[in-house]
Amino acid sequence: QVISERLKRYDTNWEDTFFITLARNFGFGLNGDAFESWANLLSFRSIDKHRDSLKQVEAIFFGQAGLLDEELPDEYYQHLQKEYHYLQHKFELRQADVSLWRFSRLRPNNFPHIRIAQLALLYHQKRALFSRIMEAETAKDAKAVLSIGTSEYWKGHYIFNKTSPSRTKSLGDATLDLILINTVIPFLYAYGLHKVDERLCERASVFLETLKAENNHIIRLWTGAGLPVYTAADSQALLQLQKEYCDKKKCLFCRFGFEFMRKP
Known part of the structure; x- marks a missing residue:
């Protein structure tokens, strides 16, 4: 039912609806509403024109999240801020209120900055993401599609302008399981019903039984x-x-x- 309501809102665009639902589940409860509100402000057709540039995708993603409004002595941050101001004017973008984001009780790996950086890399690297997921024959295949890290900058940061020991910040297996349960499997089943394709509905059931x-x-x-x-x-x-x-x-x-x- 939730998927049906979102599809109506986005003119039955399965790719956009899938990404928005995925973004919500990247909030893992505490920031779920914030991520959905943020994703609703993304102009996907506008972003697609700059999809080949990860920095420009990051600029739009972080800018739309209201996370590029400060003045910070950080070269990477300043570059994204400059890019965002240009793209915001070009596409007349309306950004989210930074007060949406919650940080208390979160582990650093779950900070909005890290999750947005992961979504930006996913959007940059995986075109036709929804189609790829629908083609995944096994839960392992679906996890491979969604397995993602961050750009180089975020390996040494959890937030802007504050360095941390360098480490790869990729989605763990338990996190991928939750994403499959809360996003991939419901979409497999819903798309199977939409296409009257019993194989997709059956695959959704098999995924649940293997996780x-x-x-x-x-x-x-x-x-x-x-x-x-x-x-x-x-x-x-x-x-x-x-x-x-x-x-x-x-x-x-x-x-x-x-x-x-x-x-x-």
Whole structure:
């Protein structure tokens, strides 16, 4: 349903809708709304004209995030700022409010700067991203498409104008699992329904069954109650159960709840 609503908003453009949903899930909860608001302000057709230049893609991505408004003594930052001012005027871009972004309780690898840098490199390197994902035969293939790092500058920074020990900042396997669960698999299924292609719907199910179960407080409650959870298919089923029955206090309509309440 969420995908359908987004598709209507973007004139049934699957590529744009996929990237916006992907961006939201790069926020991993805390910054999810901020990333979606930011992605909604990206003018993809305008960016596509400069897609071959990673620095220009970064300039638009960081500028639209409101992260290029300060005056900093950082050469790379100043270059992006100059590029963005030119492109902002050229395409009449309206940027997000920098106050959207949250940093508290975040590990540095999850800072908005790093996630935006990863999305910029992904957008620069992987044209027709949605089509590539739909062609991925296995979860491993889909992960290979989405495996990405950052430009050289971000190997030595977590934010602008503050150096850190140099290290590659790529998406980890657990992070890629979450992206597949929350973005790739729902789109595989939705596109399969749209195209009346049972193979895509079946592939979505297979992906869920091959990925590890999520590890969050809701799933830990279920495992603590003695229910085995092995795959993402198991954890997704329990999250849906929690949303539709537990949270709505429909215990009598739930097989688990009914059996529990029957106990003396």
